[in-house]
């Protein structure tokens with residue numbers, strides 16, 4: 153080793169964000185939530201999600217009962233309220249205690265946080281803002297016309313716990329150079345990213361072993377990405393599919409990775425939801441080594457790197473990170489310049 157000309161070993165800097173991102177987080181498919189309370193361990197705490205018996209509307213509340221700390225997800229639903237399993241205090245969808253079976257007076261302090269929810273695209277979303285503000289229209293989740301088209305299977309959602317900050321997953325959008333080694337894509341013929349406000353889209357075309365693939369993936373805020381893809385192979389019908397790549401922070405150093413899949417219903421399976429779900433699950437299992445799950449092995453052991461050494465063949469990683477940073481500051485600190493549409497073409 154020639155120490156006279158070699159530079160000093162590079163020092164990696166890594167830091168965690170000081171707060172959870174602001175935005176809508178997709179927490180699953182609509183059919184996964186019912187009047188049975190479901191425990192969600194997100195944002196460093198425990199939440200309870202349930203549908204009201206009268207309205208069918210999804211409600212999400214902080215799960216720890218401020219009476220004596222039981223978890224409301226262990227309780228049951230009555231009307232639009234959730235009943236604590238410990239002493240049966242009843243909590244309304246607005247988070248206000250509306251009944252204590254053995255008390256003459258409900259303590260005025262008896263209120264827990266009720267989270268904003270939204271349903272669209274057969275999915276459910278949860279709003280998180282560390283400043284406690286309601287959802288903003290700039291970050292609204294659009295209805296996807298393609299999801300409402302006839303002939304698609306239901307969403308099939310898989311969840312994996314990942315021990316790393318959720319920001320690691322976002323880098324994928326700009327990380328052109330990882331698609332060949334990690335996902336086995338032999339040749340990329342087009343790669344560009346477009347950033348505009350809270351949206352960030354990756355356009356990618358490439359030759360895969362199944363034919364020419366055209367893909368478009370858009371993050372709407374920090375916690376929901378929808379991906380539409382068509383693969384064209386000579387002599388075969390085009391293969392269209394949709395997927396979701398999502399994250400919900402569980403702590404600053406871990407997140408729940410949610411991947412969703414929707415396929416065209418094969419002939420003969422029309423109306424048979426169980427068969428369709430089994431079919432999608434089989435395709436997910438077959439593709440697990442090259443699909444989005446292939447990133448898991450990397451995320452598991454990688455470090456956070458704030459100062460990556462990037463080369464000319466890399467995608468616009470720095471630009472993507474600047475876009476994502478808007479979700480880690482209060483709304484009034486988001487740079488105005490992020491509203492402009494910016495196109496980064498990294499095809500060559």
Ligand code: FES
Pocket residue numbers: 217218219220221222236237238239240241
């Ligand atoms: S702990 Fe919930 S009612 Fe007592």
Ligand SMILES: [Fe+2]
Pocket residue numbers: 324330334335444447
């Ligand atoms: Fe990836």
